[in-house]
Amino acid sequence: MSPSLRKRSLAAALIAVTAATVTAPRPTAACGPNFPNRLLLSPDEVLLSGPVADFARELARLVPAPAKPFEVVGVYDGGAQTRTVEADDLDRALVAAGATPEVRAAAVAKLAQARKDADPRALDGLTPADLREYARGAILYRAGKIGEARAVWRALLDLPPAERPRRSVWAAYMLGRSYGAKGELRGGDDQPELAAEWFAKTRELAAAGFADRLGLAATSLGWEAALRLDQGRTEDAVGAYLAQAAHGDASGVNSLAVVSERVLADPAQLPGAAGSSVLRPVLTALLLARSSYAYVPPDGDASTPDRTLAGAWLDALEAAKVGAVPGADRLAWLAYRLGRYPVAERWLAVAPPGSVVTLWTRAKLALRAGDVKAAAKLLAQVASGFAETERWQYWPGDWGAWGAWDMEVQPAGRARAELALLELSSGELVRACDLLLRSEYNLDAAYLAERVITVDELKTLVDARWPAPSEPDAVEPGGAPSAQGSPVVLYSGRRFDVEIRARAVWVRYLLGRRLARARRFDEARAYLPAAQAAVLDRYRAAIASARDRARPDADRAASWWEAAKIARHDGMELMGTEGAPDWQIYSGNFSLAATLDGRTALKSELAPAAPRELTRAKELAPIPDRRFHYRYVAGDHVMNAVKLLPRDSAAAGVMLCHAAAWVINRDPPAARRFYEEYQRRGRYIPSIPDFGGSCPAEP
Structure with missing residues (x-):
């Protein structure tokens, strides 16, 4: 393409971009990376919404984890897991006995073959005794010889403790299953109380230190709970499931959800459950969690959440005249989430006044009453009332019908973020930024840190709050920038040699890039990750050399060109904005609606957005305020370089071609200045047919 044709193509591209801008639809959610939650675009919804709940966390509050919890093993293929542990236990025992590898391999093969052939006699001669006798009982049990199996396991448990370290728990557990199992393991003479005794013995043996590599002690709690359910002893069943959950077994949590659903679905059981100190908090916890996402009953409409059960539960509690009971704060929380604000007030009247849930619910009610000052004070108390390490899992309402998504919220950070919304609206910009930086709402925090408070205000805040963390806490080799928690490849195609894990590194990196944008390189270096600090050293050295008038013009031009290449190829990592316009949070691969646009249109x-916030956000925007702004910075460096080169410099033409290529596809008008400078030199330098498209190699 000739230069003149290229000029016409620039004009055509400008028209196309303008038309696309006018007709482009508004951004919508789509598949992509982990798009972070943003609170600044919908403050009223955020402030008035009740906190979400975590069912497992609520259960853990009811029954704390024991000092020495039982082993918990996730079951994916119980038979395969049993065979693997069985073989490994046998091999370990033989290693301890000094057996040769050949003897060990033969013994493991013998055990496996006996299991496969269902031949208990094939185990004769196998040692140690507890492994042999347990396997013998298991083969008999599978063959339906329940009585013989029980006799073998009882005999195993009669051995001296030192001779049965590996299979005492297994034998007791299977004795329990044989008296109270279901399905294929049913013994035919179920004796629930005897089964419960053996399950208790299972836990006793595990607590005494006998091996439990399959997590049978924790599992026994679930089986005992199932026995109690069959007997109609729902409270006892729930107690056992709670204990199972307290040991860390997720099946206890799932079972409690199922049991709670059954109780809630039966109106006849609600009065009794309302008066039960065991059932009441569990049912409330489930309804709280279900109110945090779209609950879909088995025969319900998957498109709409069902609040009928929660409403019926609150009605049952009032009908039972339940008064000041433990968990009243949770009942107020549930009533608020259902929109029953007078009911929430009544429960708050008898709730623990210092409970963070009480305070949070009071803050929400204060906001509904328009008392922003009271709400701010309460939110400050809430934020300091949660442990920083506490996390709640929940399903967002929009995803409830999918049934396979979960999300996490840090309650302390969420309360700080809600308080930040109020502080920001009142004009307390630095205070709001501080709160959001400590809330994990990254894009909201970045908007304030990059565009609303001054760079000096940010530096003061970071120096006071975010000291550099120790190296082991801050990085992992081979990773990439990852404030979201998963490595990403940079837009330039490169990767960081560190992964951002510690939040302090991310916050300091925000400041480092902002200082770099402000050309305060000496200050910026201390806040950048090591890889970017090294790039910064090269960049500022190139600029310093380019500005040294004592050097020859050709050398200065070469330095400007070096600075241009660094700005272009490493600019995202060195000076890119976290949010708009560069979207470094996604390494430039994605973009969202700009926070400033949303705040400007906010009702x-x-x-509401304070005028001071909006003014600052416009005044403190990066220069230029365009996507991949560092490419324009690189273009400025190129213009500085070519001004130092003679008019007939072929290198100047190549530099200009590359500078145009950096912006032409996204912003054709911005490429015009390079083309015009190239034209001015046209007859003195070699022609570049596809200027801004296919350029000669970089000089």
Whole structure:
């Protein structure tokens, strides 16, 4: 393509971009990376919504984890797991006895073959005795010889403790299953109380230190609970499931959800459950969690959440005249989430006044009443009332019908973020930024840190709050920037040699890039990750050399060109904005609606955008405020370089071609200045047919 044709193509591209801008639809959610939650675009919804709940966390509050919890093993293929542990236990025992590898291999093969052939006699001669006798009993049991199997396991348990370290727990557990099992393991003479005794013995043996590599002690709690359910002893069943969950067995949590659903679905059981100190908090916990996402009953409409059960539960509690009971704060929380605000007030009247849930619910009610000052004070108390390490899992409402998604919220950070919305609206910009930086709402925090508070305000805040973490806490080899928690490849196709894990590194990196954008390189270096600090050293050295008037013009031009290449190829990592316009949070691969646009159009009764915020956000924008702004910075460096080169410099033409190529596809008008400078030199330098498209190699 000739230069003149290329000029016409630039104009055509400009028209196409303009038309696309006018007709382009508004951004919508789609498949992509982990798009972070943003609170600044919908403050009223955020402030008035009740906190989400975590069912497992609520259960853990009811029955704390024991000091020495039982082993818990996730079951994916019980038979395969049993065979693997069985073979490994046998091999370990033989190693301890000094057996040769050949003897060990033969013994393991013998055990496996006996199992496969269902031949208990094939185990004769196998040692140690507890492994042999347990396997013998298991083969008999599978063959339906339940009585013989029980006799073998009882005999095993009669051995001296030192001779049965590996299979005492297994034998007791299977005795329990044989008296109270279901399905294929049913013994035919179920004796629930005897089964419960053996399950208790299973836990006793595990607590005494006998091996439990399959997690049978924790599992026995679930089986005992199932026995109690069959007997109609729902409270006892729930107690056992709670204990199972407390040991860390997720099946206890799932079982409690199923049992709670059954109780809630039966109106006849609600009055009794309302008066039960065991059932009441569990049912409330489930309804709280289900109110945090779209609950779909088995025969319900998957498109809409069902609040009928929760409403019926609150009605049952009031009908039973339940008063000041433990968990009243949770009942107030549930009533608020259902929109029953007078009911929430009544429960708050008898709730523990210092409970963070009480305080949070009071803050929500204060906001609904328009008392923003009271709400702010309460939210400050809430934020300091949770442990920083506490996390809640929940399903967002929009995903409830999918049934396979979960999300996490840090309650302390969420309360700080809600308080930040109020502080920001009142004009307390630095205070709001501080709160959001400590809330894990990254894009909201970045908007304030990059565009609303000054760079000096940010530096003061970071120096006071975010000291550099120790190296082991901050990085992992081979990773990439990952404030979200998963490595990503940079837009330039490169990867960091560190992965951002510690939040302090991310916050300091925000400041480091902002200082780099402000050309405060000496200050920026201390806040950048090591890889970017090294790039910064090369960049500022190139600029310093380019500005040294004592050097020859050709050398200075070469330095400007070096600075241009660094700005272009490493600019995202060195000076890119986390949010708009560069979207370094996604390494430039994705973009969202700009926070400033949303804040400018915001209509909010509780926390409208303050004029000072919007003014600052425009005044403190990166220069230029365009996508991949560092490419324009690189273009400025190129213009500085070519001004130092003679008019007939072929290198100047190549530099200009590359500078145009850096922006032409996204912003054709921005490429015009390079083309015009190239034209000015046209007859003195070699022609580049596809200027801004296919350029000669970089000089």
